[in-house]
Amino acid sequence: MNCREMTDFLMAYLDDELPQAQREGFDAHLQECPPCIVYLDTYKEAVRLGKQVCARDDSPLPEDVPEVLIDAILAARER
Template structure:
């Protein structure tokens, strides 16, 4: 049976769907019996998602938009 360390070493390729079918199925088998690994994988996936959702919102403040518009206008005149 696959151990936790082997399971977590394969985590990246597992989530990308890059594992050989045989290895994939022994990993799935391990997960059926191992709540700590399931918790680890769930929180790993969740981490990616919540970080993306938070940082995706790095919007340009209105004041910066105005400054950039002015900058572009003057840059355009000189180019």
């Protein structure tokens, strides 16, 4: 397995969905390729950051909610 293939199989590897032979190839590549270990770590960090930053309760809520939208919604309720 080379770096490109390692990248292709990354998510399946992390989700434990790789067949045994491919998993072994993946692990063997990581043993001999420190840059791919860095890539794996930073991929996991990017996913984690995306989740955390956008987590429902962590994100700042928009403060620019237009009054016209609220009015339109309330008018729809009255119909």
